[in-house]
Amino acid sequence: MSDKIRIGIVGYGNLGKGVELALGQNPDFSLEAIFTRRDPENFKTTSKAVHISDIANYIGKIDVMILCGGSATDLPQQTPQLAELFNTVDSFDNHGKIPEYFNKLDSVAKNSSKLSLISVGWDPGLFSLNRLLGQAVLPNGKDYTFWGKGVSQGHSDAIRRVEGVKDGVQYTVPIESAIDMVRTGKNVELSPREKHERICYIVPEDGADLDKITNEIVNMPNYFADYDTTVHFITEDEMQKNHKGMPHGGFVIRTGVTGNGTNQRMEFSLSLNSNPEFTSSVLVAYARAVYRLSKEGHTGARSVLDIPFSYLSPKSGEDLRRELL
Amino acid sequence: MSDKIRIGIVGYGNLGKGVELALGQNPDFSLEAIFTRRDPENFKTTSKAVHISDIANYIGKIDVMILCGGSATDLPQQTPQLAELFNTVDSFDNHGKIPEYFNKLDSVAKNSSKLSLISVGWDPGLFSLNRLLGQAVLPNGKDYTFWGKGVSQGHSDAIRRVEGVKDGVQYTVPIESAIDMVRTGKNVELSPREKHERICYIVPEDGADLDKITNEIVNMPNYFADYDTTVHFITEDEMQKNHKGMPHGGFVIRTGVTGNGTNQRMEFSLSLNSNPEFTSSVLVAYARAVYRLSKEGHTGARSVLDIPFSYLSPKSGEDLRRELL
Numbered sequence: 342m343s344d345k346i347r348i349g350i351v352g353y354g355n356l357g358k359g360v361e362l363a364l365g366q367n368p369d370f371s372l373e374a375i376f377t378r379r380d381p382e383n384f385k386t387t388s389k390a391v392h393i394s395d396i397a398n399y400i401g402k403i404d405v406m407i408l409c410g411g412s413a414t415d416l417p418q419q420t421p422q423l424a425e426l427f428n429t430v431d432s433f434d435n436h437g438k439i440p441e442y443f444n445k446l447d448s449v450a451k452n453s454s455k456l457s458l459i460s461v462g463w464d465p466g467l468f469s470l471n472r473l474l475g476q477a478v479l480p481n482g483k484d485y486t487f488w489g490k491g492v493s494q495g496h497s498d499a500i501r502r503v504e505g506v507k508d509g510v511q512y513t514v515p516i517e518s519a520i521d522m523v524r525t526g527k528n529v530e531l532s533p534r535e536k537h538e539r540i541c542y543i544v545p546e547d548g549a550d551l552d553k554i555t556n557e558i559v560n561m562p563n564y565f566a567d568y569d570t571t572v573h574f575i576t577e578d579e580m581q582k583n584h585k586g587m588p589h590g591g592f593v594i595r596t597g598v599t600g601n602g603t604n605q606r607m608e609f610s611l612s613l614n615s616n617p618e619f620t621s622s623v624l625v626a627y628a629r630a631v632y633r634l635s636k637e638g639h640t641g642a643r644s645v646l647d648i649p650f651s652y653l654s655p656k657s658g659e660d661l662r663r664e665l666l
Numbered sequence: 667m668s669d670k671i672r673i674g675i676v677g678y679g680n681l682g683k684g685v686e687l688a689l690g691q692n693p694d695f696s697l698e699a700i701f702t703r704r705d706p707e708n709f710k711t712t713s714k715a716v717h718i719s720d721i722a723n724y725i726g727k728i729d730v731m732i733l734c735g736g737s738a739t740d741l742p743q744q745t746p747q748l749a750e751l752f753n754t755v756d757s758f759d760n761h762g763k764i765p766e767y768f769n770k771l772d773s774v775a776k777n778s779s780k781l782s783l784i785s786v787g788w789d790p791g792l793f794s795l796n797r798l799l800g801q802a803v804l805p806n807g808k809d810y811t812f813w814g815k816g817v818s819q820g821h822s823d824a825i826r827r828v829e830g831v832k833d834g835v836q837y838t839v840p841i842e843s844a845i846d847m848v849r850t851g852k853n854v855e856l857s858p859r860e861k862h863e864r865i866c867y868i869v870p871e872d873g874a875d876l877d878k879i880t881n882e883i884v885n886m887p888n889y890f891a892d893y894d895t896t897v898h899f900i901t902e903d904e905m906q907k908n909h910k911g912m913p914h915g916g917f918v919i920r921t922g923v924t925g926n927g928t929n930q931r932m933e934f935s936l937s938l939n940s941n942p943e944f945t946s947s948v949l950v951a952y953a954r955a956v957y958r959l960s961k962e963g964h965t966g967a968r969s970v971l972d973i974p975f976s977y978l979s980p981k982s983g984e985d986l987r988r989e990l991l
Binding site: 367460590599612622651663 | 687692768797799801806925926934940943948969970974984990
């Protein structure tokens with residue numbers, strides 16, 4: 342019998358595939374099965390694929406389920422059901438609904454004596470941790486989050502719904518001069534337009550009215566109207582060649598004052614060539630923490646804010662202190 | 667009766683003064699007393715100063731002692747004694763001796779049912795946390811630590827011992843092109859000379875042999891011989907005006923590969939205008955964690971790697987989830 346941490350993946354989109362790859366880099370895990378709503382026969386993977394309707398057969402055979410569904414509809418429905426049967430970790434990122442989601446899972450997982458770790462990834466996730474750290478260490482200060490340069494799925498979806506658009510990608514780009522201004526520690530107030538610009542690459546339908554497309558995008562309320570937006574028209578070839586990656590990243594900057602007016606600055610940043618693969622890697626590290634905390638008898642819901650970093654590493658406390666402190 | 671966290675400061679050098687100032691920014695603390703080996707009558711502070719020989723009178727009146735002595739001789743002797751009587755937090759930074767120090771305190775504090783949190787600050791401390799996080803999230807990668815631009819006390823002490831030197835300050839400066847090379851993710855190997863340069867500002871004694879001073883400094887083994895070192899001679903006025911601050915900072919950069927060769931990068935950096943005031947601010951945030959964990963019944967030694975970030979903040983878990991996730 343293996344003493345590896347036995348993992349199930351629920352959902353096999355970009356995130357689920359990323360988790361499968363990330364587990365391959367961490368020899369203390371074994372991937373027991375990938376659960377899917379689709380027909381598992383059609384899966385192009387050597388991992389074991391199982392229809393989600395059979396998931397209850399795996400009770401006691403999986404230590405942690407890594408939930409890779411979407412936050413809009415999948416997770417709010419799936420996680421409470423699965424937390425009755427398994428320890429779970431997910432990347433729920435609907436910021437406004439996190440408190441409600443947490444409370445629901447806390448009650449389910451306490452009842453089932455499972456542990457349910459929510460909203461793992463980089464924002465929410467590592468960025469949240471850095472915002473907390475900045476506020477705790479420099480209470481007299483201000484924090485700023487910049488996102489990008491990266492692809493926003495929501496904004497890309499929005500431009501693809503515009504009439505005459507065949508394909509489209511939207512990049513959120515932090516404005517360099519705004520980051521520099523923040524770094525001076527002058528506690529500047531910045532509007533959305535001053536912090537980020539939006540750049541769209543569009544493959545138009547044949548004969549589409551390009552001015553009309555541009556106009557409709559840059560004036561779209563909520564998504565683009567409050568930003569400086571640039572629209573570029575490109576060929577289908579260029580789209581395939583240059584814009585099918587999913588880069589992202591960003592900055593959390595805390596500037597503050599200690600003592601009698603001394604400026605101090607903390608900064609955390611990510612530069613990611615694949616947003617889903619990075620999020621997956623964070624999920625896997627935190628699945629290790631869920632396994633251990635659950636073994637120690639912890640139950641209920643948790644967020645990354647509640648997890649000591651030592652639980653993320655396969656190394657012993659002794660090794661960590663010797664190598665990292 | 668106050669329900670604030672009652673703090674004692676042990677030692678009133680730069681760090682102790684920084685803690686006193688930092689407590690003033692955190693209304694959930696009250697500073698009960700500063701303990702000193704010197705004559706408390708001569709202290710220029712409105713806080714209560716007490717001779718350290720009277721510290722046992724404060725048992726039960728102080729929740730956490732923040733130890734602000736030096737790592738060379740003060741802490742190895744003081745902390746085990748004080749951990750018999752109080753919860754403690756310190757900034758012990760003798761990297762090689764941390765495992766031994768931890769084990770000693772773990773045994774003392776378990777016996778006395780106290781909690782003793784060691785090696786709090788930024789390196790060891792926040793930098794250690796980021797090294798752990800990088801390794802856990804991107805196991806297939808490499809991390810780099812750069813220090814500076816900042817004043818190194820050890821190197822400044824070394825140049826002040828050179829014959830003909832009246833006063834001197836040494837800055838450790840990370841080499842920008844090395845940082846840029848690391849950021850490309852090429853897993854470069856860098857020698858000490860390739861990562862940092864050392865810049866010295868010297869006030870010479872009247873009539874001193876400047877070439878001899880320069881020569882002795884740049885060839886000093888362990889301290890300077892392995893680095894490119896520049897020596898500038900300045901006046902006493904310039905020294906007072908431009909070089910009496912204690913700036914520091916640095917970078918922890920983790921580059922790694924996920925999936926099938928995707929480059930990813932995580933970076934944490936600090937830019938500090940006062941090293942001791944920042945370290946003090948970190949100590950105060952972690953004193954809050956010590957207080958709470960101790961209330962929950964935890965005893966023994968801990969390092970920052972063992973402390974969830976939620977314990978650093980005065981806010982409730984509910985508020986943190988709503989505001990930061």
